[in-house]
Amino acid sequence: MRTEYIWEIKIKNTPTLKRKCSHCNCNRFYCSNKFRMNSQKKNIDVWLIYRCEECDSTYNLTILSRTKPELIKKDLFLKFSENDESTAWQYAFSLETGQKNNVELDYSSVGYEIAHELISVNDILETDNEIITFKVQTRFEFGLKLSSVVRLCLGISANQLNRMIEAEAIFTPEDYLLKKRKVKNGDIVLIDRKKLQSLYTNK
Structure with missing residues (x-):
């Protein structure tokens, strides 16, 4: 018998760009959530506008360059035109887009909180569920370690997590290294209640 809980990571902001401003000494730009579009000789350019954190000067991150209108999906074109925030965030978090523009995304600047049901190790030990x-x-994705999510949501220390991993009381279906894993949507963490009980009984 299994019981499933959801750990929902709620992201508060997009990553800043590491880029030297040409107008001041600042080296961070934030996403404005606005697009700039330009039509020239039947081709369209699209940029995502960033602003310097200090002087508010702009930097345009290239999204599409000299692209024929018919090659752009109508719904995407509309989203560019309407400055759709969700679309802006998709590009703002895109490592590929950053690399194409030769700029570095500062994922450490991303703020977040995790919505989760409060459940402790003791709660798990007392349940009747095996897994x-x-x-x-x-x-x-912004480089958040899965181990950090586990520790925060279960309220355990790094040492406790290490002991649980060594005892195979906590694991993942794909058997990837939990401590090195960077969070991806849909990641699953499993806890074996009996092994957890053995771990705490033999403590």
């Missing part, structure tokens, strides 16, 4: 499942939900 407890935790599923991670996140809109974007």
Whole structure:
């Protein structure tokens, strides 16, 4: 018998760009959530506008360059035209887009909180379920360690997590290294209640 809980990572802001401003000494730009579009000789350019954190000067991150209108999906074109925030965030979190523009995304600047049901190790030990499942939900990837999510949501220390991993009381279906894993949407963490009980009994 299994019980499943959801760990929902709610992201508060997009990552800043590491880029030297040409107007001041600042080296961070924030996403304005606005697009700039330009039509020239039947081709369209699209940029995502960033602003310097200090002087508010602009930097345009290239999204599409000299692209024929018919090659752009109508719904995407409309989203560019209407400055759709969700679309802006998709590009703002895109490592590929950053690399194409030769700029570095500062994922450490991303603020977040995790919505989760309060459940402790003691709660798990007292349940009748053999396997407890935790599923991670996140809109974007930003380098957050899965181990950090586990520790925060279960309220355990790094040492406690290490002991649980060594005892195979906590694991993942794909057997990837939990401590090195960067969070992806849909990640699953499993806890074996009996092994957890053995761990705490033999403590």
